[in-house]
Amino acid sequence: MWVLSGIGVVVFGFALRFNPLLVVVVAGIATGLAAGFAPAAVVSMLGKAFADNRFIAVAWLVLPVIGLLERGGIRERARTLISRLRGATAGRVLTSYLLLRQTTAALGLVSLGGHVQMVRPLIAPMAEAAAERDGALDDETRNRIRANAAAVDNIGAFFGEDVFIAIGSILLIRGFLGQYGISVTPMHLALWAIPTAILAFAIHASRLWLLDRRLARRKPPA
Amino acid sequence: MIGLEVIYVLAGAMFAAFAISHAFDRANARRWRSALFWGCFAAVMLAGSWLPHLVSGILVIVMALLATMGLKPGRDATTDAAAREVSAGILRNKLFIPALAIPAVTVAGTLLLPHWRIGGVPVVDPKQVTLVSLAAGALIGLGLALHFLRAGLTTAAHEGRRLVDAMSWAAVLPQALAALGGIFAAAGVGKIVASLATDYIPMTHPLIAVVVFTTGMAMFTVIMGNAFAAFPVMAAGIGLPLIVGKFGGDPVVMSALGMLSGFCGTLLTPMAANFNIVPVAILELPDRHAVIKVQAPTAFLLLLCNTVMMALFVFHR
Numbered sequence: 131m132w133v134l135s136g137i138g139v140v141v142f143g144f145a146l147r148f149n150p151l152l153v154v155v156v157a158g159i160a161t162g163l164a165a166g167f168a169p170a171a172v173v174s175m176l177g178k179a180f181a182d183n184r185f186i187a188v189a190w191l192v193l194p195v196i197g198l199l200e201r202g203g204i205r206e207r208a209r210t211l212i213s214r215l216r217g218a219t220a221g222r223v224l225t226s227y228l229l230l231r232q233t234t235a236a237l238g239l240v241s242l243g244g245h246v247q248m249v250r251p252l253i254a255p256m257a258e259a260a261a262e263r264d265g266a267l268d269d270e271t272r273n274r275i276r277a278n279a280a281a282v283d284n285i286g287a288f289f290g291e292d293v294f295i296a297i298g299s300i301l302l303i304r305g306f307l308g309q310y311g312i313s314v315t316p317m318h319l320a321l322w323a324i325p326t327a328i329l330a331f332a333i334h335a336s337r338l339w340l341l342d343r344r345l346a347r348r349k350p351p352a
Numbered sequence: 353m354i355g356l357e358v359i360y361v362l363a364g365a366m367f368a369a370f371a372i373s374h375a376f377d378r379a380n381a382r383r384w385r386s387a388l389f390w391g392c393f394a395a396v397m398l399a400g401s402w403l404p405h406l407v408s409g410i411l412v413i414v415m416a417l418l419a420t421m422g423l424k425p426g427r428d429a430t431t432d433a434a435a436r437e438v439s440a441g442i443l444r445n446k447l448f449i450p451a452l453a454i455p456a457v458t459v460a461g462t463l464l465l466p467h468w469r470i471g472g473v474p475v476v477d478p479k480q481v482t483l484v485s486l487a488a489g490a491l492i493g494l495g496l497a498l499h500f501l502r503a504g505l506t507t508a509a510h511e512g513r514r515l516v517d518a519m520s521w522a523a524v525l526p527q528a529l530a531a532l533g534g535i536f537a538a539a540g541v542g543k544i545v546a547s548l549a550t551d552y553i554p555m556t557h558p559l560i561a562v563v564v565f566t567t568g569m570a571m572f573t574v575i576m577g578n579a580f581a582a583f584p585v586m587a588a589g590i591g592l593p594l595i596v597g598k599f600g601g602d603p604v605v606m607s608a609l610g611m612l613s614g615f616c617g618t619l620l621t622p623m624a625a626n627f628n629i630v631p632v633a634i635l636e637l638p639d640r641h642a643v644i645k646v647q648a649p650t651a652f653l654l655l656l657c658n659t660v661m662m663a664l665f666v667f668h669r
Contacts (some may be wrong), residue, residue, distance in 0.1 A: 133539045136532070137575055144622050147640075148420075150629065151521045154528045155416040158535045165539035170406060172535075177409030179534035181400030186527045186626070187393075188359050188483050190516070191366060191490035195450055197511025198497040201431050203440025204447040210440065241458040241486065245631040246515070251451060254635060273635075277642040280631035281619075284643075285650060288615045292608075299580065303607040306584055310592060312603050322608035329657045334650045 136161030192247055204251045209259035220261040220275050221342030224282045225335050227253050231286025232331060236293035243283055254279040261345055271348060278341060282334070289330035292323035355477035357401065359487045364398030369509040370516055377426040386426065389418045390516070393524060412531070415524060425517035430510070443500060450496040454489040461485025515634075522633035526626035529577050536576065545572060546589035555590070558599040559663055565590045566659040569610050570617035570651075577623025579614025586610065601666040609662045616658065619651035620644060 136157040143153030155176065162172030212218050227248075234242045242248075254276045261267060261275055291297045295316040307314055371390035377383045392411045400408055431439070440447065462485045465476045476484050494508060501507075516523055536542065549568050555561045565586060572582035591610055595601040618624045621644070628643050639645070 131544070133541055133544060136536065136539075136541065137545075140532075140575075140623065149416070149521065150525055150622070150625070151419045151528055152416045154525065154532050155413055158528075158532045161532075161535050161539045161541065173409035173413070174405040175409070175535055175538065176412055176531060177396075177403075177407065178405040179531035180412050180527060181396060181403070181405070181408050182534065183527045183530035184360055184363075184397055184400055185356060185483055186530060187363055187367075187397060187523075188487060190523060191359075191363055191487055192454055192493065193515045194366070194508040194512035195454065195490060195493040195497050197430075197513075197515045198494070198501055198503060198508055199447055199451055201436070201439075201503075201507070201511050202443055202447050202497070202501045203436040203438075204451065206433075206436050206440035207444065207447050239455070239459055241462075241482070241489075242455040245634050247451065247454055249631065250634050252448075273637050273639070273642060274646075276635040277632075277637060277639075277646045280635060280643045281646040281650075283631070284619060284627045284647065288618065289612070289654075292612060292615070299583075299611050302580055302583065303611060306587060307603055307607060314604050314607070318604050319608050322605055323612060325661060326609065326612045326654065326658055330650070330654055333653050333657075337650060 132164035133161060135164050189244070189246070192244075196246055196251055199251055205255040208252050208255045212256040212259040213263060215260075218256075218260040218263075219342045220257040220278070220345055221338040223253070223257045223260050224278055224341075225338045227279075228282045228286045228331065228334060228338070231283060232290035232327065235287050235290030236327065238291075238294040238296060240287060240291050240294075240297070243287060245280055245283055249279050249283050253283070264346065271345070274341075275345075278338070282338075285330060285334050289323075289327045293320050293327050295320045353473065353477050354475060354484055355480050356483065359480075359483055360397050360400065362487060362491075364394050364396075366509075366512065367394035367397055367516075370394075370513040373509050373513045374426050379427040380424060382422075382424045383426065385418055385421060386423050386517075389415055389423055389521075392418075412528065415521075416528075419521035419524075423517075423520045425520075426513060428514060430514055439501075446500050450493040450500065453496055454486075454493040457489035457492050458482070458485045461488050518636055519630060519633040522625065522630050525629060529623055529625050533576060533578060533581055537581070542572075542576070542581065542585040545575070546585045550589050555594050558595070558601070558667060561590060561594040561599060562663045562666065563659055565595060565606070565610060566613040566655065566662060569613040570620070570655050573614040573617030574621040574623065577618075577621055577625070579611055579618055582614050582617070583607075583611055586614075595666060599667065602668075605662060605666040609658045609666070613655055613658045616651040616655040619647040 139157040139160050158176050159172050162175055231243050257275050257279050292299055300316050300319050367390050371387045371394055374383050374387040392415050396408050396411050462482050465481050466478055468475045553564055569582055569586050573579045576582055591606045595606050596603050622629055631643050632640055
């Protein structure tokens with residue numbers, strides 16, 4: 131049971147707002163010690179697991195490009211384009227991106243998106259610019275629109291990619307069931323992801339419609 | 353053969369450039385703290401394959417301590433709002449070309465690179481085609497951006513550092529969480545959690561098994577931060593023996609909707625840092641849980657939908 135102490139460290143550490151990086155490292159060390167490994171072995175485990183997961187950091191290679199484009203005014207340009215578009219609202223901009231993200235992910239194009247590449251330089255400024263046409267935004271409203279832009283990227287990717295037959299989760303399920311002698315086709319698994327994909331779009335698009343209504347009702351800041 | 357090691361050197365060199373950019377930033381009183389933090393990270397990226405694991409582990413601990421002491425962003429060497437408006441007016445839609453080149457090259461590379469062979473030997477490691485393509489996309493995008501902006505690599509390093517400073521330690525958190533997942537697996541945390549669920553809830557009725565399975569997938573994903581880690585444990589503990597074995601359910605429906613229930617959990621947890629915490633940093637939001645709060649109603653409604661669908665369809669074959 132002491133092995134679960136790491137989960138306790140994570141729950142309390144995050145709840146008490148300690149630095150998350152520290153919380154995660156302490157949780158790892160606590161779990162390793164509780165499982166009966168020697169301190170040096172635990173630190174080695176941590177180092178090996180961190181080095182083994184370096185592929186996650188490869189995504190940051192886009193940072194210099196996005197930084198340069200921001201310097202060149204990409205956010206300003208995205209705003210200009212949207213403010214010229216008639217009928218654009220924050221909710222409609224985000225719903226269009228949700229649809230685009232979900233359908234491209236369903237075709238296996240999960241890399242057509244992401245918070246650094248798409249949301250920060252393009253989608254968030256576009257949604258903000260659309261909302262600004264009804265008047266200037268206060269900080270709270272601006273932050274709410276930005277958080278919604280990030281959420282759309284996640285929801286679109288998660289509930290789109292599972293419809294694609296060669297994605298990791300489907301391969302994982304096939305491999306797992308195969309160990310128990312159950313053979314399934316990827317097509318059949320992907321088929322059962324479609325109802326949830328449609329419901330995800332319906333639910334979230336409705337919530338974005340509600341967001342638009344709330345934004346339209348807001349009083350202009352004094 | 354171009355594989356992960358080449359890309360790690362590339363990424364390591366980039367983080368080393370960020371560290372150096374901090375070290376020369378005399379205006380920042382805490383510059384050595386930031387320089388050391390990104391320097392440690394660059395060292396693990398560059399040499400993680402050769403360094404003794406103990407040394408990598410110590411570097412990770414040093415980074416966690418530096419992050420706790422507090423990292424300060426460096427001086428902004430970037431342009432102001434007025435200059436950006438002018439630049440946006442001149443460059444216009446050309447600005448989108450490098451941004452769109454990244455995903456375009458990534459997708460094209462994923463499709464084409466596996467067929468690129470010289471003397472029968474693949475040029476790119478077939479298992480790492482996606483990451484190699486992403487790196488190629490970033491490099492081509494960088495080349496285009498430097499060309500359009502008439503800027504040099506030093507500017508690129510400063511602008512990249514500006515973004516990495518906005519994220520600060522959050523940029524490293526997903527990798528640390530993945531490492532924690534590895535330690536959890538080695539210590540057998542998953543099996544204990546699954547046995548807790550199966551030992552204390554009487555699963556005498558198929559519907560109880562379905563509800564425990566879908567909510568269990570979501571909750572376990574919240575704890576582990578990853579539906580992929582939750583699925584094998586929950587499916588082996590409840591899905592296969594009870595829903596499929598005892599009550600005769602369809603393994604395809606059980607697996608597909610079970611995994612999607614896990615994805616609902618991913619929307620709810622700070623443990624899935626690259627989806628829920630990193631964007632908060634990237635978009636410079638004051639509330640660390642702002643993205644999770646937006647996602648929560650959708651996640652709960654979808655979990656309900658998945659549970660109802662599984663209850664309706666898993667037992668009909």
